[in-house]
Amino acid sequence: VQLQESGPGLVKPSQTLSLTCTVSGGSITNDYVYWSWIRQPPGKGLEWMGAINRSGSRYYSPNLKSRTSISRDTSKNQFILQLKPVIPEDTAVYYCTGSLELIRDVRALTDFSSWGQGIQVTVSS
Numbered sequence: 001v002q003l004q005e006s007g008p009g010l011v012k013p014s015q016t017l018s019l020t021c022t023v024s025g026g027s028i029t030n031d032y033v034y035w036s037w038i039r040q041p042p043g044k045g046l047e048w049m050g051a052i053n054r055s056g057s058r059y060y061s062p063n064l065k066s067r068t069s070i071s072r073d074t075s076k077n078q079f080i081l082q083l084k085p086v087i088p089e090d091t092a093v094y095y096c097t098g099s100l101e102l103i104r105d106v107r108a109l110t111d112f113s114s115w116g117q118g119i120q121v122t123v124s125s
Contacts, residue, residue: 001026003096003116010122016084017121021096023077029054032098032113037070037081038106039092040118046106047092052079059102086123093118 007019021035028035036051050060052070060068064083072079083090097112109115 001031001098001114003098003114005094005096005116005119007094007119007121009120010124011086011090012125013087013123014085016082017086017090017123019081019094019096019119019121021079021081021116023079023098026098028072028077028079029074032100034059034099034102035072035079036097036099036103036112037094038097039090039094041089041092046095046108048104048106049081049083051102053102059104061104088123090123091121093120095119 002024004022011017034051034053037049038046040046049064050068050070052058052072058070067083069082095118096116098114099112103111
């Protein structure tokens with residue numbers, strides 16, 4: 001299973017960040033159980049943001065729940081992250097991942113079964 005993130009590399013403060021993860025070689029409704037978004041700000045560790053499972057149920061980090069929304073498009077085999085409004089502290093490399101268990105305490109990308117290459121997002125005016 002391969003995952004690929006896409007979206008803007010630069011977003012202005014107060015705007016909405018929308019990132020898409022396209023899954024190939026597998027199905028978001030049949031392969032793995034949880035599809036997550038995680039991020040890594042510069043000089044910091046990995047942070048779990050939220051997930052959507054194969055049935056469409058959603059899980060969010062309490063720290064980001066008020067600003068985060070995860071959805072999916074099963075016809076395109078994609079799941080989508082929306083973060084609004086963004087602030088400069090949201091500058092990070094964002095990854096989408098797939099796993100059999102819900103992993104909230106992330107230590108490394110290898111905690112997951114599959115992950116994308118990551119996409120740099122900078123929040124700046």
